[in-house]
Amino acid sequence: MKRIIPVRLPGGRDRSYRIQIAPGALAQLPALVASRWKGRGVYVITDANVNRLYGRTVMHGLRDAGFDPILIDVPAGEESKSIGIYYGVLTALLENKVRRGSVIIALGGGVVGDLAGFAAASVLRGVEFVQVPTSLLAQVDSSVGGKVGIDHDLGKNLIGAFHQPSLVVIDPLVLKTLPPREFRNGLAEIFKIAAALDPKFFALLARNTAKLRPTETPFLTRVIATAVGLKAAVVEKDEREAGLRKVLNLGHTLGHAIETASDFALRHGETVAIGMVLEARMAATMGLLSIDHLMRITQALEAVGLPTRMPGTLNMKRVHSALALDKKVKDGMPLFVLLKAVGSSAIDVPVPDALIRSVLA
Ligand SMILES: NC(=O)c1ccc[n+]([C@@H]2O[C@H](COP(=O)([O-])OP(=O)(O)OC[C@H]3O[C@@H](n4cnc5c(N)ncnc54)[C@H](O)[C@@H]3O)[C@@H](O)[C@H]2O)c1
Ligand SMILES: [Zn+2]
Numbered sequence: 246m247k248r249i250i251p252v253r254l255p256g257g258r259d260r261s262y263r264i265q266i267a268p269g270a271l272a273q274l275p276a277l278v279a280s281r282w283k284g285r286g287v288y289v290i291t292d293a294n295v296n297r298l299y300g301r302t303v304m305h306g307l308r309d310a311g312f313d314p315i316l317i318d319v320p321a322g323e324e325s326k327s328i329g330i331y332y333g334v335l336t337a338l339l340e341n342k343v344r345r346g347s348v349i350i351a352l353g354g355g356v357v358g359d360l361a362g363f364a365a366a367s368v369l370r371g372v373e374f375v376q377v378p379t380s381l382l383a384q385v386d387s388s389v390g391g392k393v394g395i396d397h398d399l400g401k402n403l404i405g406a407f408h409q410p411s412l413v414v415i416d417p418l419v420l421k422t423l424p425p426r427e428f429r430n431g432l433a434e435i436f437k438i439a440a441a442l443d444p445k446f447f448a449l450l451a452r453n454t455a456k457l458r459p460t461e462t463p464f465l466t467r468v469i470a471t472a473v474g475l476k477a478a479v480v481e482k483d484e485r486e487a488g489l490r491k492v493l494n495l496g497h498t499l500g501h502a503i504e505t506a507s508d509f510a511l512r513h514g515e516t517v518a519i520g521m522v523l524e525a526r527m528a529a530t531m532g533l534l535s536i537d538h539l540m541r542i543t544q545a546l547e548a549v550g551l552p553t554r555m556p557g558t559l560n561m562k563r564v565h566s567a568l569a570l571d572k573k574v575k576d577g578m579p580l581f582v583l584l585k586a587v588g589s590s591a592i593d594v595p596v597p598d599a600l601i602r603s604v605l606a
Contacts, residue, residue, distance in 0.1 A: 246463060248470040252389070252477045254409065254484055262411050264389060264477065266470050268462050270416035271299065274377060275306035277414060278348065282373075286347035287314040288338055290361035292321040295353040295379050298422050303352060303377075315341045323509060325356050326395040328404075334364045348373045348411070354380035354427075355387035355513075359405070362393030366408030376410040379419045381431025382514060385438065385472040388413050390480040390490075400570070401501070407485060415473070417466050420459040426512060432457055432549050433496075433514030437521060438472045440542055441495040442479070444588025446471050451541060454548035491592040495582045496521030498571060499564075499605075503555070506563035511556070518551035523604045527596055528583040530604075538587045561605050568601065 247267035254260040265277070278287065287307055291300055296318045307314040317337045319325040338349075349372060351361035358376055365374035378388035394405020420428060435457075439447035449468075450457070456464045476493065483489040500520030504513060511519075522543050528534035546553050555564075573580040578595035585591055 246466050248466070250470065250474050250477055252409075253481055260409060262409060262413065264413040264415065264473055266415040266417070266466060266473065268416065268418045268466060270414050271303070271377070271419060272306065274303060274350075274375075274414050275310035275312075277412065278307065278312070278350070278375065279310040281412070282348045283311065286342065286344055287312045287350065288317060288341070288343060288347060289314055289350045289352055290317045290319070290334060290357060290364065291352040292319055292325065292354070292357050294321045295357065299352065299379065299419065303350075319357070319360065321356070323356060323396070323401075326360050326401075328395065328397075331360060331364065331395050334360065335368055338364065338368050343368055343372065345369050345372060348375060350375045350377055351388075351410075352377045352379065353383070354378070355383040358383050358387050359393050359402075360395060362391075362408055362410070363395055363405055366393055366406040371408065373411040374408070376413040378413070378415060380423055381420055381428050381469075382434055383431075384415045384417070384420075384469055385431060386434040386476065388415070389473055389476050391484065400505075409484075415469060417459075417462055417469055420465070423459060428459055429550055430512040430514030433518045433521075433546070433551055435468060435472045436542075436546060436549075436551075437495050437517055438475050438493070440521065440584060440587055441492045441582070441590045442475050442588060443471075444586070446475070447541075447545070447587050451545040451548075454545060457549055488592065492582055492590050495584070495590055496524055498573070498579060498581050499523050499568070502564045502567035502571070503559065505567040506559055507556070511552075515552050518546045518553060519555060522546065522553040523555070524581055525584055526604050527581065527600055528585070530600060531583070531594075531596075533591065533594075534584045534586065538584065541587055542584075555605065561602075564605055565602070 250264040349365040351358045376388035378384040391409035397403040496517045500516040504516040529539045580593045583594045
C-alpha cells in the first residue's frame with residue numbers, strides 16, 4: 246500500500262522532492278531521515294497534542310537511528326501561527342545550535358507545518374525541512390506545495406514564504422486519533438481538490454462517503470494519494486500561483502470571508518464547504534454550472550457531515566466587509582474560482598456585488 250509521488254520543480258534536481266504515503270510510515274521516518282541527513286542536527290517541531298501522542302516514538306526512533314534530536318513544542322491551535330511563537334521557535338533553534346546543514350521536521354497539523362516551514366525558510370536564510378503531516382487537512386493540502394507562514398493581527402497567512410520541503414512523509418494510521426471534526430475539516434479540502442480538478446475522483450468520493458473514515462485505511466490511503474497527486478501536479482505547473490494553482494482556491498474566497506466573520510469559531514474546512522456550495526450557486530445563477538452539478542456537490546458534502554449553509558448566527562455585513570478586504574478584485578468586483586462542471590473550473594471570474602449579496606442572504 247506504499248505510494249511515492251514525486252514533485253518535480255524547475256530549478257535543479259535538489260528542488261524536487263518525494264511524498265511518501267503508507268500506513269505505518271511514521272515508524273519509517275527515522276530511517277528515511279538517516280538515509281539522507283546522517284550526522285546532521287535534527288530539530289522536531291510539534292504541538293502539545295501531537296507531542297503527547299507521537300512525540301516520544303519519533304524521538305526514540307531518531308535516537309536509535311543515531312541522532313541527538315531536539316524537540317520544540319508549541320501550544321496547539323491557530324494562535325501558534327503568531328510572531329511571538331515564531332520568535333520563540335527561532336530562539337530555541339538558535340540556542341540549540343541550528344546550522345545550515347540541519348534539518349527541521351514538522352510533525353503535526355497545518356499549523357505546525359506552516360510555522361515550522363516558515364522557521365525553516367527563514368532561520369540562517371533557510372534550512373531543509375521534512376513535512377510529517379498528522380491531520381487530514383495537512384496530509385492532503387498544506388504539507389504539499391511549499392506555502393509556509395504565520396498570521397498577522399490584520400489577517401491570516403499574511404507573512405510567509407515559498408519554501409518547499411525536502412521530503413513529505415504521510416502516515417494515514419495517525420488519523421485514527423484525530424478528533425472527528427478535524428477529520429471532516431480535511432475531507433472538505435479533498436472534495437475541493439476533486440471538484441476543481443477531477444470528475445472521476447469526485448464520483449469515487451461521492452459514491453463512497455460512508456467509507457471516508459479513519460478506520461478505512463486502504464480506501465483512505467488511496468484517497469489521500471489521489472488528492473496529493475492532483476495537488477502536486479498543479480504545484481509542478483504553477484509553483485507560485487501565477488495562474489493554474491488558483492483553482493485550488495475553489496470555495497476559499499467566500500470561505501475565508503466566512504471564517505474571518507465567524508472569528509474562527511468555524512474550522513477552515515467547514516467554511517470551505519459552505520464557500521464551495523455558495524460559490525457553486527453563484528456559478529449556477531450565472532449559467533456556468535448546471536443545477537444537477539450544484540446538487541451533486543451539496544449532497545456529497547452533506548453526506549460526510551460538512552455544513553453547506555451560512556450559519557444563522559453569522560453577521561452578513563461582516564462577511565461582506567471581510568470579502569471587500571480580499572486582494573483579488575477586478576473593476577471593483579471580487580474575483581472567484583467558479584465551477585463549470587464537477588471536476589472543471591474557471592479562474593478569475595468577476596462576480597457582481599448583487600449576486601454575492603443574494604447568495605449570502
Ligand atoms: N500552507 C498551505 O498550503 C495551507 C493549506 C491549507 C491550510 N493551511 C493552514 O493549515 C492550518 C490548519 O491546519 P489543521 O486543520 O491541520 O489545524 P491544526 O494544525 O491546528 O490541527 C488541528 C488539531 O488537530 C490536532 N492534531 C493534529 N494531528 C493529530 C492527530 N494525528 N491526532 C490527534 N490530534 C491531532 C492538533 O493538535 C490540533 O488541535 C491553518 O493555519 C491553515 O491556514 C495551510
Ligand atoms: Zn484551504
